[in-house]
Amino acid sequence: MKVKVIRGSNQIGGSIIEVASESTRVILDVGSELGENAPQTPAVEGLFNGTPSFDAVLISHYHGDHLGLLDSVLPEIPVFMGKKAYAVYEKQLEYAGKPLRDDIRTFEPRESFAIGDIQITPYLCDHSAFDSYMYLLQEGDEKVLYTGDFRSNGRKNFKYLLSLLPEVDKLIVEGTTLSGKHASARTEADLEYEAVQLIKRIGDAPVFVNMASTNIDRIVTFFRTAKRTGRVLLEDTYTASLTAAISGNIPNPKFPEVKVFLARPTERDYDILQHFSSSKIGRRGISKERFVMMVRPSMLGYLEKLSAEMDFNGGLLIYSLWGGYKEDERTKAFLTRMEELGLSIVDLHVSGHADTQTIEALIAVVKPKEIIPVHTENAEWFERFKADE
Structure with a gap:
């Protein structure tokens, strides 16, 4: 499977990532950029305009920098998100008096489903947004893991999550705290x-x-x-x-x-x-x-x-x-x-993002052959793992 970071490789927020097999194209998150009062939709043909050319959009969680452009996604493209996350998102829009897409499909943790020839398994993870997910995408023997935003200092058991995850070929991983602006070891x-x-x-x-x-x-x-x-x-x-x-x-x-x-x-x-x-x-x-x-x-x-x-x-x-x-x-x-x-x-605050020890622990478990940093201003930090790839 090929991974293309459309946006989000050298910035925090605004994530839009494509994962494609020979016959299936999936988008991971459609985030608006941080600080945007009126989010600008990038010109991604087949996703936001033109003839639909993607088979699904997977939303990791309901923060605007991950789903802020959801309204702009072509209506023919199916959208998936966690069942409880959808309940929160629905109330947010209802309270704001904004329309809600009526075709969003929901799932429960570890409830696998297929998009074309790609098998998707969502893994519940801890973040400052409720019901957040990592996604495992598998086509044949090849596996790609997308972390979304995650942490180990919340109330969910991070070691249990690690026990569920397999070794993967590619890891698309957030690195928000690596700039030092969000770092926090407190729980x-x-x-x-x-x-x-x-x-x-x-x-x-x-x-x-x-x-x-x-x-x-x-x-x-x-x-x-x-x-x-x-x-x-x-x-x-x-x-x-x-x-x-x-x-x-x-x-x-x-x-x-x-x-x-x-x-x-x-x-x-x-x-x-x-x-x-x-x-x-x-x-x-x-x-x-x-x-x-x-x-x-x-x-x-x-x-x-x-x-x-x-x-x-x-x-x-x-x-x-x-x-x-x-x-x-x-x-x-x-x-x-x-x-x-x-x-x-x-x-009194605790970060919603993984610190360096948490990222290292994840990498040690899933043993990726390739690491693709996103949601970070310090992608160079991941260079240290190249010798192990």
């Missing part, structure tokens, strides 16, 4: 422990967490943190719609320790709140609770009104995102205003 468990220790020191003062609502592992971390410190977890209507879509053991409005608040007075948010009426809580009720509240810069007006109902002094705002986002002017203004209201800003 979700470490973050939980540190958060618990911080919160225990502030008594009954409020705790806010600035984080991504789609980072389900992080929601679990702060739900566990809230329980261990005798607090309820407060999810806004958007976050509640996502966690409810996944349901199961993910902290959602059915949990007695989870409450739902309305930060945006839109008709859509009112409808969501009414759906979770047994779990809803208003500002007055929040002011009487010991809580951990998930927040975003867009909630500034709501939080200012909440500060009139209760004292923020001595409380915490935990910033749990990549530090680079702090350069955004809206985020800067939000954090400054939260400090003015009496909160201490604390950074």
Whole structure:
């Protein structure tokens, strides 16, 4: 099988990768480039325009830099993604009032399927997007593994994943942290422990967490943190719609320790709140609770009104995102205003990407004859493995 990196070999984000046999052509991810307000669709004939010439698009996870161009994929081309990832993606688009392709096909972990003469096996992996996958593509005796984005410091067992993976001919592997901008050896468990220790020191003062609502592992971390410190977890209507879509053991409005608040007075948010009426809580009720509240810069007006109902002094705002986002002017203004209201800003974050030891462990197990780096600004790092190919 031939591998062609259409985009993503010398950059982070915007991944578009082709894998082709003699008779079948498959695309791995159709990402928009990071920082694009209006994603630009590259001129890939047969994928985004012209006569369809690809047999399928496989999406590794729902982050925009991996599926941001999905709407531009020709409707005749089948699209595949994980069943629970699709549930999150569907709610994201529904909340944003955007149309959803009605032909997306879903699968469960390790549920193999064929695209032409290529057999596809998806392997559930850990990432900051829920229900993320690596893909094994096999044609005859030849095997290609695409990692998507992955890590070993989350809540899924990385050693178990490694035990499932075979040796492969080609490895298409992410290297996000190799530039040093995202590196982190800390785990979700470490973050939980540190958060618990911080919160225990502030008594009954409020705790806010600035984080991504789609980072389900992080929601679990702060739900566990809230329980261990005798607090309820407060999810806004958007976050509640996502966690409810996944349901199961993910902290959602059915949990007695989870409450739902309305930060945006839109008709859509009112409808969501009414759906979770047994779990809803208003500002007055929040002011009487010991809580951990998930927040975003867009909630500034709501939080200012909440500060009139209760004292923020001595409380915490935990910033749990990549530090680079702090350069955004809206985020800067939000954090400054939260400090003015009496909160201490604390950074507690864990990377969603594999560190060097994790990448090395994967390579040692799958023993690729060829390594194809993607999603990295330091592809040269992989030169060290050439002697072993």
